Amino acid sequence: MVQIEPLVTELTPLYGDRITTNPTICEHHGKDESWHPMQAPDAVCFPATTEEVAAAVKACAEHRIPIIPFGAGSNVEGQVIAVQGGLCIDLSRMQTIIRVSPEDMDCTVEAGVTRSQLNSYLRETGLQFPIDPGADASLGGMAATRASGTNAVCYGTMRENVLSLRVVLPSGEIIETGGRARKSSAGYDLTHLMVGSEGTLGIITEVTLKLHPRPEAVSAARVQFDSVEAAANAVIETLQCAIPVARIELLDAAQIAAINAYSKTSFAEMPTLFVEFIGSPSSVQEQAELFGTICSQHECSAFDWTADSDERSQMWKARHDAAYAAGAIRPGCSAVATDVCVPISRLAECIGATRADADQHCKFPTMLAGHVGDGNFHFVYVVDPNKPDEVRVMHECHERLIERVLAMGGTCTGEHGIGLGKQKYMLSEFGAATLGAMQAIKTALDPHGIMNPGKKLPDPTTYH
Amino acid sequence: MVQIEPLVTELTPLYGDRITTNPTICEHHGKDESWHPMQAPDAVCFPATTEEVAAAVKACAEHRIPIIPFGAGSNVEGQVIAVQGGLCIDLSRMQTIIRVSPEDMDCTVEAGVTRSQLNSYLRETGLQFPIDPGADASLGGMAATRASGTNAVCYGTMRENVLSLRVVLPSGEIIETGGRARKSSAGYDLTHLMVGSEGTLGIITEVTLKLHPRPEAVSAARVQFDSVEAAANAVIETLQCAIPVARIELLDAAQIAAINAYSKTSFAEMPTLFVEFIGSPSSVQEQAELFGTICSQHECSAFDWTADSDERSQMWKARHDAAYAAGAIRPGCSAVATDVCVPISRLAECIGATRADADQHCKFPTMLAGHVGDGNFHFVYVVDPNKPDEVRVMHECHERLIERVLAMGGTCTGEHGIGLGKQKYMLSEFGAATLGAMQAIKTALDPHGIMNPGKKLPDPTTYH
Incomplete structure (x- = not known):
């Protein structure tokens, strides 16, 4: 049982009304986008500076009070749930874009800046921060989760795009994990130790990020295949030919059907690759032609180019809403998204076995959406949380999925993190x-x- | 004073004649390619397996004996020098290429495999491991030093190319830092903690590496400029235009003169960029044309294409021998290569100030060679180690260089590591x-x- 009052009393002179034990605010901070039940912290504070974070952490260290860092709350493995109560430190008011250096293609932002806020700010510079987990997550939270999304195949994940961090350690000390040099052999790599540590080693308060030029030309396609295996094999060959795809996403027929229902699209309900090419106009054309040849060899049944930018935006919006679309096909139910990643050579086999397992055991809808260029996919189980049988079967399928993935040299989470659930x-x-x-x-x-x-x-x- | 005999006695049943206190062998292992004086370990062992490494480490842990991991000995900051004596663990006999997976574009090798050995092995696959520090270093040593070289601007450093490691911890326990998935949000990132730890956290015994397709087409150029600043500005503009250069190296007139003398080349003795483009034939041509336009705008004085593969090899060989060339211009002297990295926007200014400082204080030759696409450069001082005045002036210039670099947000080492010297x-x-x-x-x-x-x-x- 946490004794929160002395801590709140101690921090009130600094935080004023930016620290609270209001139950509504606490409950709001005890939940993320996962299926894990809400557990509220005892208090929430809203620091405006790294120094204020450090003061709160120091006080918690003295009082031995648990600390839960909170960004946008868009995480999906229970990372922000206050399982032992304590103080939630909500960084959403730390939204200053501290520095953008177009010549160096880097920037430093406070942890609460979201990726869409940063990209709006960058619009005039010709640069972008491309990492895109779908949700408009905070950049501190994305770093803490080692997040990625559809374009990791091209730009990497947060692991590849964080240059350095400002962090408040559990002692309350403030550290900088590195400088702005593009490469360095000095020191232990505390940057990467903190990226993906999910708030368990310190609180990230500032993030220095690599930026990337906006591509001169962009072209996208939807390609339908008769089978998920054929689509996966086309992906492997595309990567081996070193075609620099910007995104390459695999959705199965059930996921496409859910998307059509949710996003009012009319995509053919077959296993489909959503692909994007970037570069100079001529290189985009060259990539697209080569990719088309590979798909034909894998007997794709249709190939729809969407050169138009609105149509492309609609397609990627629909892709990003896939998780919501999965949930919406069965009102009152939860779409539980798994998040595994295997060596690409095992992708078709892993997806096939997972589909067969679901067909055999699941009386509820299941579907697939994957960032297949990395071997990362989300197999989604749409279950009624009030039916214990469904929940049990879902958990059993998930256990078998993880066993299968680990036996193939893969990981139980490609981008969602461990949190509570894994x-x-x-x-x-x-x-x-x-x-x-x-x-x-x-x-x-x-x-x-x-x-x-x-x-x-x-x-x-x-x-x- | 290390009591080595009991340790050697304990390990002899396992190691046989692969553990030795022979002074010649010990002295050979007490020196690297740096200016730091030799200090020999008390014994050297040559394990054949990770388990043998673990046995040696466990014995050292019990006897509290210092351990020095040794790869190819090509490091340049004193990393292998046995400053407290102890047992040198030489991994050069662990040379098995355990697995190459062309579909996944990755491989696992023992730590003693060198990069040229791996690339010879890969020749038939169409794949390559491109990271190239010049020396034929061991891949375990390259990981431990977080090494890179001329093509980091395109492929990244060891930081970006190690997928996971097998490591013997100081306790003698054997760990795997990760699996083969291209991305993962599981666990703390022990891979990156070990990469660049210079043998101070454990001994890397196996390395799982990303591989890359060999480019379809390659084209290279030498471009001469009137000033180092003009060349640096051409580099910045090239990067901002997102021209995907594979290498972009800056050498000043003094370095070119040294290369000409050493490598029997006849390059124009002016500030010069050595550049390489890779990709499809048409994209290489497109990149080259765009780069040519940028160089013209920065008033390059000459532009030599070397499409011929032999001529290109000669050019890069000459570049890689730059450090030896620097040493050779003054027999009996040492070429002390600094290794700083700054944000690219500060590169021209940093090089200019460093050159001015050297011109003012150094009565001995100095020259510049830099991996400027990353902001990384080596300013080289060619000093007579028997002239204390020269050594003092060199150290003073180096101190000022580091101060200058750190004030610009840079690092004291881009790729050589900290070792003893930094x-x-x-x-x-x-x-x-x-x-x-x-x-x-x-x-x-x-x-x-x-x-x-x-x-x-x-x-x-x-x-x-």
Whole structure:
């Protein structure tokens, strides 16, 4: 049981009405976009500066009060749920774009800046920050989750696009993990240690990001195949030919049907690749022609170019709304999106086995949407949370999916993170010695275990 | 004083004649390619497997004996010098290419495999491992140093190209830092923590690497400019136009003269960019034309295309031998190569100030070679080690160079690492709080401080 009052009293002179125990606000901060039930923090504060974050963390360290960093709340594995109560530190008011350097193609922003806010700001510069998880997440949260999305095949994930971070450590100390040099062999790579740490090693308050030129020309296509396997094989060959696709997304017939219903589109309801090419006008044309040849060899049944920018936006909007579309086909139900990633050579086999398993066991709808250029896919189970049988079958299918993926050298999460929901797979994925090393680092930086407790790493007593 | 005999006695049943205290072998392992004086380990062992490495590390942990991992010995900041004696673990016999997966464009190799060995093996596959530090370094050593070279502007450094590692921790435990998925949000990023740790957190025994398709077409050019500044500005504009250069190297007139003398070339002795374009034949042509236009706008004085593959190889060979060429202009002297990296917008200014400083203070030759697409450059001082005045002036110039670079948001090492030589700059680059976090991680993983002691991190008593 957290004694929150002394902490609130101590922080009120600094925070004023920006710290609160109001139950509505606390409950709002105890929930994300996942299926995990809400658990509210005892208080929420809204810092305006890194120094204010540090003051709150120092006070929590003294009082041994759990801290939960909160960005946009768009995470999907329970990362912000206050399983031990405590103080939620909401960074959404830290929205300053501190610096954009067009010559260096980089920028520094406060953690609460969202990706759409940054891209609006960049419009005049000819630059963009392309990483796009669908939701309008905060850039601090995206770094903390090691997020990515449809265009990771081209631009990489947050792992490849964060140059350095400003972080408040669990002690309240403020550190900079690196400078602005594009490469460095100095120091241990604390930047990458913090990227993907899901708020368990510190609170990211500023993010220095690589930016990318907006492409001169863009062209997109939808290609239908008779089978998911044929589509996956076309993807592998495309990558091996070094065609620099900007996005290459696979959706199965069920997912396309859900999208058509939700987004009022009329895409052919077959296994489909959504593809985008970028570059100079001539290189885009060359890529597209080569890709067309590969698809023909894999017996694609139709090929729709959408050179028009509005039509392209509509197509990607529909793709990004796929998760909502999945949920909407069965009102009152939850679309539970898995998030696995396998070596690309195993992709068709893994998807095929997962589909067969679902066909055999699931009496509820299931569908597939995948960032297949990376081997990352979301198999989605649309279950009624009030039917324990459905929930049990879904969990059993998910367990088998993870076992299948790990046996193929893959990972239990490509981009959503571990949070609460996937800790049970960490031992299988990493083994006890590797988890022990992670836990040693956690304990070294957060000896009192106050930083987002109960997330990311499983309890050491379960594997030692 | 290390008591090596009990350790050797303990390991001899396992290692046989692959562990030795032979002074010649020990001295050979106490030196790298840097200016730092040789300090020999007390013994050297040559493991054949990860398990043998683990056995040696466990024994050293029990006996509290320092361990120095050794790859090809081509490092340049004293990383392998046995400053506290101990056991050198030479990984050069671990040369198995364990797995190449052309479909996934990745491979797993033992740490002693060199980059040229891997590329020879890959020749039939159409794939390559492009990271190229010049020397034929071992891939384990390249990972440990976070190495790169001329084509980092296109392919990134070891940071971007290591997918996962097998590592023997200072406890002797063996861990795998990750799987083969192209992206993952599981776990803390131990891969990147180990990449660049210079053997101070564990011994890398296997490396899983991204591979890249060999380009269909390659074209290279040498472009001469009237000034280094004009060349640097042409580089910035090239990057901003998103021309995907594969390499873009800047050499000043003095460096070109040294190369001509050493490599029997006859390049015009002016500030010169060495550039390479890769892709499809038409995209290479398009890139080259656009680049030509940019260079003309920056008043390049000559432009030599070398489409011929032999001529291109000769050009890059000459570039890679630049460090040896620098040393050769003054027999008996040392070419001390600095290795800084700044945001590209500050590159021309930083090089200009460094040149002015050298012209004012150095009575000995100095020259410049830089991987300027990343903002990384090597300013080289050719000094007589027997003239204390020269050595002092060189060190003073180097100190001022680092100060200048850090004030610009840069780093004291782009690709050579910290080793022995650059620990004194770590506090200025990172600050005490960040160094404290690095030291906490070091202590958590290596509580007895046996893993490559005296390297990378400065003594905590110097900053706390």
